[in-house]
Amino acid sequence: MHTSAAPLSPPFAQGPLRAVPQALLDALAQRFGAQCSTALAVREQHGRDEGSIQAPPPAAVVFAESTQDVQDAVRLAAQYSVPVIPYGAGSSLEGHLLAVQGGISIDVGRMNRVLAIDAEDLTVTVQPGITRKQLNDAIKDTGLFFPIDPGADASIGGMAATRASGTNAVRYGTMRENVLALELVTASGEALRTGTRAKKSSAGYDLTRLIVGSEGTLGIITEVTVRLFPLPEAVSAAVCSFPSIEAAVRTVIQTIQLGVPIARCELIDAHSVRAVNRHSKLSLREEPMLLMEFHGSPASVQEQAETVQDIAREFGGNAFEWASTPEERTRLWTARHNAYFAAMQTRPGCKAITTDACVPISRLADCLLDSVAEADASGLPYFLVGHVGDGNFHFGYLIDPAIPEERERAEQLNHQLVARALRLAGTCTGEHGVGIHKMGFLRDEAGDGAIAMMRAIKQALDPQNLLNPGKIFH
Amino acid sequence: MHTSAAPLSPPFAQGPLRAVPQALLDALAQRFGAQCSTALAVREQHGRDEGSIQAPPPAAVVFAESTQDVQDAVRLAAQYSVPVIPYGAGSSLEGHLLAVQGGISIDVGRMNRVLAIDAEDLTVTVQPGITRKQLNDAIKDTGLFFPIDPGADASIGGMAATRASGTNAVRYGTMRENVLALELVTASGEALRTGTRAKKSSAGYDLTRLIVGSEGTLGIITEVTVRLFPLPEAVSAAVCSFPSIEAAVRTVIQTIQLGVPIARCELIDAHSVRAVNRHSKLSLREEPMLLMEFHGSPASVQEQAETVQDIAREFGGNAFEWASTPEERTRLWTARHNAYFAAMQTRPGCKAITTDACVPISRLADCLLDSVAEADASGLPYFLVGHVGDGNFHFGYLIDPAIPEERERAEQLNHQLVARALRLAGTCTGEHGVGIHKMGFLRDEAGDGAIAMMRAIKQALDPQNLLNPGKIFH
Numbered sequence: 001m002h003t004s005a006a007p008l009s010p011p012f013a014q015g016p017l018r019a020v021p022q023a024l025l026d027a028l029a030q031r032f033g034a035q036c037s038t039a040l041a042v043r044e045q046h047g048r049d050e051g052s053i054q055a056p057p058p059a060a061v062v063f064a065e066s067t068q069d070v071q072d073a074v075r076l077a078a079q080y081s082v083p084v085i086p087y088g089a090g091s092s093l094e095g096h097l098l099a100v101q102g103g104i105s106i107d108v109g110r111m112n113r114v115l116a117i118d119a120e121d122l123t124v125t126v127q128p129g130i131t132r133k134q135l136n137d138a139i140k141d142t143g144l145f146f147p148i149d150p151g152a153d154a155s156i157g158g159m160a161a162t163r164a165s166g167t168n169a170v171r172y173g174t175m176r177e178n179v180l181a182l183e184l185v186t187a188s189g190e191a192l193r194t195g196t197r198a199k200k201s202s203a204g205y206d207l208t209r210l211i212v213g214s215e216g217t218l219g220i221i222t223e224v225t226v227r228l229f230p231l232p233e234a235v236s237a238a239v240c241s242f243p244s245i246e247a248a249v250r251t252v253i254q255t256i257q258l259g260v261p262i263a264r265c266e267l268i269d270a271h272s273v274r275a276v277n278r279h280s281k282l283s284l285r286e287e288p289m290l291l292m293e294f295h296g297s298p299a300s301v302q303e304q305a306e307t308v309q310d311i312a313r314e315f316g317g318n319a320f321e322w323a324s325t326p327e328e329r330t331r332l333w334t335a336r337h338n339a340y341f342a343a344m345q346t347r348p349g350c351k352a353i354t355t356d357a358c359v360p361i362s363r364l365a366d367c368l369l370d371s372v373a374e375a376d377a378s379g380l381p382y383f384l385v386g387h388v389g390d391g392n393f394h395f396g397y398l399i400d401p402a403i404p405e406e407r408e409r410a411e412q413l414n415h416q417l418v419a420r421a422l423r424l425a426g427t428c429t430g431e432h433g434v435g436i437h438k439m440g441f442l443r444d445e446a447g448d449g450a451i452a453m454m455r456a457i458k459q460a461l462d463p464q465n466l467l468n469p470g471k472i473f474h
Numbered sequence: 475m476h477t478s479a480a481p482l483s484p485p486f487a488q489g490p491l492r493a494v495p496q497a498l499l500d501a502l503a504q505r506f507g508a509q510c511s512t513a514l515a516v517r518e519q520h521g522r523d524e525g526s527i528q529a530p531p532p533a534a535v536v537f538a539e540s541t542q543d544v545q546d547a548v549r550l551a552a553q554y555s556v557p558v559i560p561y562g563a564g565s566s567l568e569g570h571l572l573a574v575q576g577g578i579s580i581d582v583g584r585m586n587r588v589l590a591i592d593a594e595d596l597t598v599t600v601q602p603g604i605t606r607k608q609l610n611d612a613i614k615d616t617g618l619f620f621p622i623d624p625g626a627d628a629s630i631g632g633m634a635a636t637r638a639s640g641t642n643a644v645r646y647g648t649m650r651e652n653v654l655a656l657e658l659v660t661a662s663g664e665a666l667r668t669g670t671r672a673k674k675s676s677a678g679y680d681l682t683r684l685i686v687g688s689e690g691t692l693g694i695i696t697e698v699t700v701r702l703f704p705l706p707e708a709v710s711a712a713v714c715s716f717p718s719i720e721a722a723v724r725t726v727i728q729t730i731q732l733g734v735p736i737a738r739c740e741l742i743d744a745h746s747v748r749a750v751n752r753h754s755k756l757s758l759r760e761e762p763m764l765l766m767e768f769h770g771s772p773a774s775v776q777e778q779a780e781t782v783q784d785i786a787r788e789f790g791g792n793a794f795e796w797a798s799t800p801e802e803r804t805r806l807w808t809a810r811h812n813a814y815f816a817a818m819q820t821r822p823g824c825k826a827i828t829t830d831a832c833v834p835i836s837r838l839a840d841c842l843l844d845s846v847a848e849a850d851a852s853g854l855p856y857f858l859v860g861h862v863g864d865g866n867f868h869f870g871y872l873i874d875p876a877i878p879e880e881r882e883r884a885e886q887l888n889h890q891l892v893a894r895a896l897r898l899a900g901t902c903t904g905e906h907g908v909g910i911h912k913m914g915f916l917r918d919e920a921g922d923g924a925i926a927m928m929r930a931i932k933q934a935l936d937p938q939n940l941l942n943p944g945k946i947f948h
Binding site for chain 2: 118120121122123162163164165169173174176177186190191192193194196197198199200201202203204205206207209210212213214218229230253257258259297299300303356358359360361362363390391392421422425426427428429430431432433434438441442445446447449450451453454456457459460461472473
């Protein structure tokens with residue numbers, strides 16, 4: 001267990017811890033009453049995420065219930081030059097919400113209302129704390145759905161802040177493509193709006209896209225308008241096992257290159273299938289596997305599935321096994337989403353060091369297979385899953401956090417993998433964000449000039465460096 | 475004809491004219507030789523666009539042939555605090571390339587090479603001066619195409635800079651969705667890269683999307699990587715006439731709300747059809763018309779077309795007339811693209827004041843029909859075309875530039891239309907950009923807070939205000 005005294009896990013530097021004066025805590029208590037907590041348990045819960053890095057917790061947690069609450073908390077913190085860290089559902093893997101320079105946490109979880117369903121425009125406007133499952137539940141009578149599905153039941157605000165994507169992105173895009181408009185609170189506590197509900201616009205700088213993926217460092221998101229999609233007339237999910245990871249990956253590459261509008265296309269390696277079988281009481285064939293879903297009219301779904309089945313057969317894939325009912329599909333996708341936790345259970349007490357490279361589809365086999373060989377040679381237990389239709393995949397190296405050498409070995413594998421992805425015209429992070437884990441990788445990827453541009457923007461919009469400092473870049 | 479002495483057309487303020495010292499012209503001549511011109515005809519050609527606003531021409535034009543040329547021109551200009559204005563194909567409608575504060579033009583038209591075709595990844599990397607037609611010509615043997623089609627044969631760099639879209643955007647998205655990576659030259663003359671060829675990324679601030687649509691004010695684009703799409707197996711284009719604009723628009727709204735993946739969905743009003751018939755020697759029925767295109771497998775194209783034909787019939791639309799051969803389709807789309815020039819010819823010597831509002835699809839009828847009524851009542855001749863599948867449409871008010879009252883009346887109509895679009899959750903510009911024409915509209919749309927954020931970014935990245943000053947905001 002980690003405690004308030006836990007240092008930031010090596011090799012991550014602490015950064016300067018900034019003082020949180022009692023006067024600020026008093027002012028917060030006065031303004032927010034029971035909406036503000038300094039209880040250790042509450043602070044600790046807001047000072048960790050699903051990743052492997054630890055840091056001391058924030059000095060206080062404000063439970064915002066309105067944009068005005070966020071503005072007031074930011075203004076008070078700014079008076080005392082104290083960092084503020086937005087908190088959604090806590091499902092980050094990259095240390096986004098760790099108080100690495102001290103400060104207070106602003107939890108927007110109570111701001112979880114649906115503000116406007118504009119079904120006829122295929123848009124919905126929500127507060128940032130609503131989770132994707134809550135959102136889909138709220139719109140289930142409209143015949144529409146919000147497709148972006150990172151696995152975890154993340155908050156929409158957090159998903160916007162990290163430019164999240166997940167299993168449906170291959171067809172429906174990521175938060176980059178699907179956020180239309182935002183309300184945000186700036187470093188000086190002002191609220192402003194970016195974007196409109198129009199589907200496209202050339203109206204000045206694309207502030208919406210600048211904030212999406214800025215990881216809470218340029219503003220705190222207080223409202224999000226996202227696109228929705230009509231529920232497909234027909235949905236079919238299929239599982240296909242392959243003799244090797246390579247065969248599965250070659251099938252994916254050809255599917256994408258042919259332009260098949262596949263809705264989900266997930267790779268799960270044999271380690272993960274084993275873990276999932278045990279965790280979710282399934283009996284999937286314990287071989288590398290593609291988990292696919294097709295959306296469209298009945299005719300189009302059949303056409304897509306036949307095309308992919310033909311490709312898979314060429315590469316030695318087995319006959320598709322179909323999950324036709326909604327219940328079977330839910331079971332299958334729940335199993336996929338639980339792969340992370342299922343794999344963690346194979347090594348009790350372990351932590352996962354998770355990679356997130358994404359490469360152009362033609363480079364997927366090169367990037368992935370060499371990394372599999374390195375992981376196998378390392379002796380570390382690991383699992384491999386991936387949104388391979390997008391060229392994005394995750395190794396989870398399962399380390400014993402008490403053995404520093406294991407963390408080092410895992411980070412070394414990660415390093416080699418990222419270097420390979422960059423050589424192959426890819427990115428160090430397809431969807432998890434930079435946080436504090438990938439700052440070095442981002443520098444390698446973007447170069448000093450682009451980092452200097454990001455830093456200049458940060459400096460211009462947050463001159464006191466109050467908004468989630470110590471993330472993305474130094 | 476306008477001359478070097480032509481003042482900026484009212485009601486647009488000139489802005490402070492900044493001196494271009496002879497020493498800079500000498501330095502440019504020395505560095506660039508015949509690649510730099512101060513001839514009046516060359517300067518005038520680079521000091522106007524397809525819009526209705528006039529300004530004095532730039533003091534010199536540099537014909538850049540490489541990123542290094544752009545860097546050197548920017549560095550020399552920066553030494554003398556002289557503005558630089560990037561020039562692509564000159565097809566802007568909003569005065570983007572007018573030297574409203576003086577300065578020099580950097581013409582990237584000679585930087586028109588294809589740098590890398592990565593067909594297996596559906597991407598291509600080009601220099602900014604290549605036009606969209608040149609690009610499609612260069613990749614025609616790959617089985618892929620670049621769908622974004624603003625009508626004009628614009629340069630890819632200019633299209634990125636204005637976040638262009640056009641007829642195919644309803645299915646394939648705009649430059650916002652289709653630019654993956656950029657190289658740009660900053661205000662200090664440094665070259666840097668943004669993005670990668672990976673399909674998605676969460677690696678830090680989305681500098682690519684910040685530069686896309688920044689209209690040359692944050693950097694000069696010197697390389698662009700865009701997405702390509704497989705040529706559809708089947709393509710069908712159809713024309714459908716309607717008894718009223720309202721009937722056509724209601725058909726569009728229902729088509730989009732049903733999620734039909736229509737590839738093009740254009741409205742042309744009866745004025746425009748008449749002009750197009752005369753200009754392109756066609757015999758289209760002179761009624762409000764939808765011009766549509768369907769892409770997909772043969773089965774999917776048929777399915778889509780039947781769905782839309784059923785909807786159109788409900789609203790009194792005629793039977794579809796099909797353009798089945800590539801030649802017939804090209805003829806039809808060329809006619810559509812010539813609507814602007816065809817309409818201009820109906821009033822010799824006129825200028826068009828062009829609107830560009832875009833609203834959520836459910837508001838399209840409200841926004842458009844009230845604006846038609848106002849235009850009819852104004853007595854000004856006009857035409858109306860639109861990418862209505864995206865909720866985007868253009869009135870062109872045809873004014874005699876010698877009659878100030880006509881310009882005023884047209885701008886008044888534009889003003890009323892934009893105010894209406896903003897009330898209906900839309901934007902003042904779907905695809906043309908802000909330039910100098912829509913600065914007031916942008917302020918109405920975005921609000922002071924968002925404009926202040928844009929200005930802070932501009933100030934941080936271009937402290938001397940050298941890059942295309944006097945555009946987007948004051």
